[in-house]
Amino acid sequence: MSDLLDLYKEVVIDHGRRPRNFRVIEAPSHKADGYNPLCGDRLTLYVQVDNDGVIQDVAFKGSGCAISTASASLLTEHLRGKTVEQAAKIFDHFHRVLTEDGVDSDSTLLGKLAALEGVRQYPTRVKCATLAWHTLHSALNDEGHVTTE
Numbered sequence: 001m002s003d004l005l006d007l008y009k010e011v012v013i014d015h016g017r018r019p020r021n022f023r024v025i026e027a028p029s030h031k032a033d034g035y036n037p038l039c040g041d042r043l044t045l046y047v048q049v050d051n052d053g054v055i056q057d058v059a060f061k062g063s064g065c066a067i068s069t070a071s072a073s074l075l076t077e078h079l080r081g082k083t084v085e086q087a088a089k090i091f092d093h094f095h096r097v098l099t100e101d102g103v104d105s106d107s108t109l110l111g112k113l114a115a116l117e118g119v120r121q122y123p124t125r126v127k128c129a130t131l132a133w134h135t136l137h138s139a140l141n142d143e144g145h146v147t148t149e
């Protein structure tokens with residue numbers, strides 16, 4: 001089990017230091033800004049969805065703590081090629097794993113995002129881990145911006 005925890009930690013550290021898809025998408029179909037005042041994390045999420053509701057590209061820019069950056073990076077890797085509907089399902093599950101007691105993570109649904117599961121032991125960091133997801137939700141619903149408070 002501790003090996004697994006170490007592995008998870010490595011994934012989070014790696015993505016926090018070298019975020020994937022850390023770039024702007026010009027003329028995205030959806031875009032939103034997210035802000036977590038508790039920690040000071042800020043990010044802009046860009047999403048390119050095609051006419052079939054498939055996420056063709058997703059990227060982000062911004063500055064925040066290692067957890068918010070790793071979470072956004074893992075999100076972008078995990079959601080490319082998935083439908084908007086699947087993304088909503090993944091977010092719902094991810095959010096429950098982090099905020100509800102006794103919800104086991106479904107690794108087929110979450111993939112590497114399961115690495116963030118340990119964050120639930122630190123309630124103040126949960127908002128860091130979910131910021132990118134709230135921002136994604138806001139982008140897909142064309143709300144423009146979101147604050148976690």
Ligand code: ZN
Pocket residue numbers: 036039040041064065066067068127128
């Ligand atoms: Zn943070």
